[in-house]
Amino acid sequence: MDQAPPRSALDAAIAGRTDAYFNRTRAIVQRFGECQVTYAVFLRRPVVSAPRLMLDWLESVARDRGTQFGIEVMHPEGTWVGAGDPILYISGPFTQLADLETLYLQKLGPPCVAAHNAYQMCLELPAVSFLAMDARHCAGAEMQEMMAYAASVGSAAARKEGARGFTGNATDSTAHWFGAPRGFGTMPHALIGYAGSTLRAAEMFHETYPEENLTVLVDYFGREVTDGLAVCRRFPELAAEGRMAVRLDTHGGRFLEGLDPAESYAVLERHAPGAIRRYRSETELRHLVGTGVSAAAIWRMREALDEAGFPKVRIVASSGFGVGKCRVMAEAKAPIDVVGTGSFIPDSWSETYATADIVAYDGVPRVKIGREFLLRRNGERKRNGHKPAG
Structure with a gap:
């Protein structure tokens, strides 16, 4: 009796992680005869195309299996894709593709939605630099890689329209997506708690990393203005050289030092009255x-820095900067230099579900009722050529 060839480690991992009905489909096709198929892959909502992780994985599978997949990318990386519009078509032997759908869809949907979010955020605040701080909100290393990649794709698309976009991120392992050798960041709240004061934490950081720019987290003791100015006065050279920043991360349970509802309105009346009059x-x-x-907190911090003679000290803002918050900050002309955020991570995970449907069997167009829009139109031109994987 013939024995089945041994599985590679990759094949075994695929079999264990894919949906069981795909494994069974593969076995059935192996028994009853090979078929060449073409899949259309799409999302149900508008996105920015971010297929590279999926494509790299398909190439690795094709090499491992000693086969080739024909891949036609209809929307190149960084371009806008409408709801239901196929991002790409995948062709090849059914026995080699049947069990891959679950896993390659996982690698496509979330990055596409996150890239769309990052793109929109960057366009809302085109003069602001963004720092990707998504890692701590990710469910493991694979998601961390997807989200960093997505931010870089959305950022690159926004830069083509004049935005500064994401200039870096917070972890070394994914810094390559931003063309950086390492992640960026200075201090968490834990360092300030350890030091016992915001000023002492700043001193410790500077003594340890004297060549680094200094960004000081100023909300730990609820004295954003007082502690921020104290650090500026301690390091006047860094402040004058533009090598210092204060980071505002005040949590939603309190106002920035010196503010309340009335004073917050007064601050915006001084700087952006139109933002609150509709x-x-x-x-x-x-x-x-x-x-x-x-926005009032950011304006108040800017006022205090300028009045104290520190106009070159920058403001880094974090805490919930998604698309909506970025839009409001833009309308208030908030004087932000850098936004640190992981809020491009999709809010509704169900929106990230990509879908694949076979649209041709041995060259004959066929798709389930209701998905006819995925069929190729006569004379449809390839938008990005034919790319064999493997």
């Missing part, structure tokens, strides 16, 4: 004049 949703009002890192 209808606003509850969420938009919170972003403008509420607790946490509001």
